[in-house]
Amino acid sequence: MSKNPFEIYTEKPTTIDGIYSQAEVGLANRNSGILLETLALDVTPTGSHYLLSHFDVPLLNPTTHSLQFSGSFNAPFEMSIADIMALPAVTMPVTMECAGNGRAGVSPRSFSMPWLYEGVGTSEWTGTKLAPLIEKACPNDDVVEISFTGADYGYDMGEPHFFGRSLTLAQIKKLDVLLVYAMNGAPLLPQHGAPLRIIVPGWYGMASVKWLTNIEALTKPYDGHQQVKTYQFKAHKDDVGTPIQSIRVKSLMVPPGVPDWSSRKRFVPAGGVDLIGRAWSGDGVSIEAVEVEIAGEWRVAKLSEKKDQYAWQKWTFTWQAEPGEYILRCRARDVNGNVQPLDPPWDQAGFANNAAQCVLVFVA
């Protein structure tokens, strides 16, 4: 597989605001987003959690699959899924968001998965803590990073590779990374990384490598495609880039009332309307406030306490809706003072757009 048949695709096609290619629609049909009405639930129903697969989903055999520790470890080993399940188990609700969520709102749009708002979800992940296993494998003194490689293989920008990412030893200590084999109380589904994946709470989803086959101790910084070529904030194509890591502060609302099937515009009967939504930030940082904009005025929503460090918080606001047309918006502020912008932050690949959601509503 040394020849590169995809050289002609290394230049991404030009995109035009509001107009999409069939390739983008193909990605949207293949990758699936959360149904926004399920934001009413603490845990996203299985199958409604967003899903983005770079390549094909590998269909692996959980009874023969093994995880290899390799590279500059002093005591490397190999584990079966049964071995991993015999270790102390942790179940953790984690809000995960795709780094590309909101890409379709950034102008000019980058050619890739055209998320509007749907690339998010919260699941209860069950697994065991990664840090003690790294410690057991005993990285040598010259180790600078640990890489995680999945079984999913394909081409991106003409470059063939297994999907892989890395973390530094300091990040692994700090980040509560889990080695995960179950989701919402059931074995991982094939498309969510069965039989084994990692979950990196508080970071965008690209870090949570699926179909995990190998953990390698590296003496040089990892140069995998998905670490250095993509998932970098870039002001322009030739920018060196800054790695994308923590999730930016964000909120979403359940679109109120009932929809029109195709336009998804909303109709709300006049009177009291209970607006419901969720807000989250990166690294387990709590939300301090959520505001809702109605007819140009920002009003403070009622915010639920944070129950789980890495899971979103619920917010509600009762709106006395009067007849008319409205564009509702919501924005969150975290306890570190980060606030959602009203306009999409610029990134050439449309990453991490956390601009306030707009929902068009007709009240009658």
Added chain:
Amino acid sequence: MSKNPFEIYTEKPTTIDGIYSQAEVGLANRNSGILLETLALDVTPTGSHYLLSHFDVPLLNPTTHSLQFSGSFNAPFEMSIADIMALPAVTMPVTMECAGNGRAGVSPRSFSMPWLYEGVGTSEWTGTKLAPLIEKACPNDDVVEISFTGADYGYDMGEPHFFGRSLTLAQIKKLDVLLVYAMNGAPLLPQHGAPLRIIVPGWYGMASVKWLTNIEALTKPYDGHQQVKTYQFKAHKDDVGTPIQSIRVKSLMVPPGVPDWSSRKRFVPAGGVDLIGRAWSGDGVSIEAVEVEIAGEWRVAKLSEKKDQYAWQKWTFTWQAEPGEYILRCRARDVNGNVQPLDPPWDQAGFANNAAQCVLVFVA
């Protein structure tokens, strides 16, 4: 909710081949398709089965939800989910396909969910047979149809309604309709119709009403929006139409080799390549043959026996791939002699496009 705020949307926007609007991308982000590589499996993994929701997913309480029998029954009754689960249970693998599957391949394209090939899946549905319950409720002699109404409500073409469909008594006797509360061995997920839906095997998915609340015996033909205004084959907009019912013969293949992330074009190393796919037809009719087209030549694939009346059949073909560019196609023929066309059959709303799938492959 008598006023209609969506009158302006009754005329669908014009579409252009290969160019899609943001509203279509929004539908594609919201509704999710099968991951074609899971066609290798008899049963589609939960969450990879296609999903199309006309309105918002209602979040219903299974312990308080009830099913009403109403209208012209001599002995109408009401049942809880527990009542229904106490009846004799049947588990049935059923291949379900969206009537709009393939819409994006029809020119000019109708503005709606822009499926390419992904609107299909096979699940193991568990429930109880509908026909004995209808018999128990005892339709009066003047009954001509039975309607099924879901809890999902919204607007389509300016018309507000709960999603609903009907079947004649003769169809109910013939069609092995199930009243379903579980999918793949687990309680129905919210987005798949929890806590109760029907499954109409062998028909396109619109007949399998989700979030079922009411079964009504009608003395006149049902005139619900989703029965008479949509889901009709029409040569042109003002055509009276013919109801869409049985699934048309169709086949799909797992795209071979490995993908390019964004274009989804495939790279295959030269040598023996195992092509794998599925084929199905409506009303439980068996497939007689599947052919694969390679470099302009149609070759007969190996077809597995039908195991379950309403589930797809597996096919395989070993291709000795030589370097070059190929557009692979597959087509099925059922035992009634129905064959997939090579070009999309015309329908003004792009329904039931069963033209042979095309997969672009580079061999090196």
